[in-house]
Amino acid sequence: MEKMITYQIKGLVKEYPGFTLKIDDLTLYRGEIFCLLGPSGAGKTTLLRILNFLEEPTAGEVYYGGVKYTKENFNPPLEIMREITTVFQRPALLKESVWNNIIYPLKIRGQKVDREEVMAIVEELSIAQLLHRPCTTLSGGEAQRVALARALVFKPRVILLDEPTANLDPNNIRIIEDMMTKYMEKKPTVVWITHNHFQAKRVGDRICLLEEGRVVEINDKENFFTNPSQKRTREFLAGEMFY
Amino acid sequence: MSLLASLQEAIYLLVTRDPYVMDIIMVSLNVTGVALILSTLVGVPLGAFLGLTDFPGKPIVTALLYTGMGFPPVVIGLFTFLLLSSVGPLGHLGWLFSVKAMIMAQTIIAFPLVAGFTMAAVMAVDQNLIQQLKALGATRAQAAWAAIKEARIGVLVSIIAGFGGIISEVGAVMLVGGNIEGKTRVLTTAIVLETRKGNFGVAIVFGIILLAITFLANLAMLQLQERDLFAR
Numbered sequence: 155m156e157k158m159i160t161y162q163i164k165g166l167v168k169e170y171p172g173f174t175l176k177i178d179d180l181t182l183y184r185g186e187i188f189c190l191l192g193p194s195g196a197g198k199t200t201l202l203r204i205l206n207f208l209e210e211p212t213a214g215e216v217y218y219g220g221v222k223y224t225k226e227n228f229n230p231p232l233e234i235m236r237e238i239t240t241v242f243q244r245p246a247l248l249k250e251s252v253w254n255n256i257i258y259p260l261k262i263r264g265q266k267v268d269r270e271e272v273m274a275i276v277e278e279l280s281i282a283q284l285l286h287r288p289c290t291t292l293s294g295g296e297a298q299r300v301a302l303a304r305a306l307v308f309k310p311r312v313i314l315l316d317e318p319t320a321n322l323d324p325n326n327i328r329i330i331e332d333m334m335t336k337y338m339e340k341k342p343t344v345v346w347i348t349h350n351h352f353q354a355k356r357v358g359d360r361i362c363l364l365e366e367g368r369v370v371e372i373n374d375k376e377n378f379f380t381n382p383s384q385k386r387t388r389e390f391l392a393g394e395m396f397y
Numbered sequence: 398m399s400l401l402a403s404l405q406e407a408i409y410l411l412v413t414r415d416p417y418v419m420d421i422i423m424v425s426l427n428v429t430g431v432a433l434i435l436s437t438l439v440g441v442p443l444g445a446f447l448g449l450t451d452f453p454g455k456p457i458v459t460a461l462l463y464t465g466m467g468f469p470p471v472v473i474g475l476f477t478f479l480l481l482s483s484v485g486p487l488g489h490l491g492w493l494f495s496v497k498a499m500i501m502a503q504t505i506i507a508f509p510l511v512a513g514f515t516m517a518a519v520m521a522v523d524q525n526l527i528q529q530l531k532a533l534g535a536t537r538a539q540a541a542w543a544a545i546k547e548a549r550i551g552v553l554v555s556i557i558a559g560f561g562g563i564i565s566e567v568g569a570v571m572l573v574g575g576n577i578e579g580k581t582r583v584l585t586t587a588i589v590l591e592t593r594k595g596n597f598g599v600a601i602v603f604g605i606i607l608l609a610i611t612f613l614a615n616l617a618m619l620q621l622q623e624r625d626l627f628a629r
Contacts, residue, residue, distance in 0.1 A: 242528075
């Protein structure tokens with residue numbers, strides 16, 4: 155069956171003083187987890203922000219849903235923006251209860267809260283006991299699980315995960331990975347930044363290695379880890395490149 | 398009149414709820430209350446906008462706002478007087494020496510305080526949170542409202558500052574209100590008048606009431622703050 159395209163990136167350039175992200179050609183598909191690996195400062199987060207239309211490129215084209223977005227029109231309609239979400243490494247929660255945080259995306263969309271649906275996500279993420287707690291009292295792992303629940307309640311088509319499990323203990327990591335695996339039944343497009351090779355192996359369908367703002371290699375999981383096409387990828391996997 | 402006799406008179410006026418005193422209290426609360434509501438309605442959205450938005454000329458607008466925060470109230474009273482005088486651009490309104498003129502002057506005094514402190518409070522909200530809200534599908538207005546709610550303690554402080562700036566103000570309301578008994582006489586102008594007349598007892602009563610109103614208003618706002626703090 156032919157894979158459905160979510161994003162197509164052509165000739166993307168994003169320039170900052172002293173740094174340029176340049177991606178000539180990248181396609182993201184529906185129903186896949188696309189893992190982004192690479193050292194700090196490689197441009198992974200910048201790419202994520204562009205995919206969420208939070209930052210406009212300096213040049214190039216981003217096609218989403220078949221519509222071309224360039225620097226000139228990099229502000230899609232609200233209904234398109236509301237198909238995409240990001241979970242940041244450091245969870246940014248409102249100073250309200252866990253429940254209010256989780257249902258926030260539904261409230262701003264004027265949607266009725268389907269308690270059963272929300273609770274299914276809440277149970278899966280093991281945060282049912284936290285619902286009435288103020289978010290300022292949560293641990294890092296709890297806060298990240300709340301942030302993920304909030305990102306999933308409105309059933310986004312694209313989920314951009316910026317190192318969501320960095321600094322979390324193995325139990326929290328497992329809960330988040332299990333949740334995402336389950337959510338993949340809805341066939342979203344997921345871009346997942348991670349520094350953890352093992353995590354990329356566990357959850358990723360395709361893996362991309364970025365280095366200094368350039369794509370080193372994009373490959374399916376098996377080939378990326380067992381038979382990479384680029385010498386730099388082999389060095390990266392062997393830990394020789396950056397560590 | 399001795400100080401003791403003045404205090405005795407003050408207590409008597411308070412206990413008997415003297416009509417003259419009560420009338421002045423009501424005018425004070427009316428003027429300050431309406432001016433505070435108006436300055437909050439203008440100042441909070443303006444402060445939030447300035448705190449969340451970058452645009453050309455923002456430094457100039459911000460500098461003007463900060464200037465407004467430190468502007469001598471009596472000068473604002475003078476400008477308001479000139480605006481509302483019979484030869485002024487708003488003279489046709491016929492507001493001079495009325496409660497409306499006093500409300501106008503006090504609103505102009507308070508709104509830069511409310512807007513300035515609100516701006517600072519909103520700017521202190523975590524920028525990651527604003528980005529996150531946008532990434533969750535919030536419109537600019539929804540993100541701005543969430544930022545105001547996040548900065549609610551600071552916004553409350555801005556309203557307290559605005560209240561403090563006008564409840565104790567005397568120069569502007571004296572100029573544009575005229576201190577007319579039963580019409581535009583408020584606590585501060587009444588204190589000035591009664592002291593000049595040597596009616597220290599009455600002046601003390603007004604002073605005590607002014608302090609009590611300020612204290613109670615701040616206590617109420619503090620309660621709100623603490624409730625919020627305990628909710629964390």
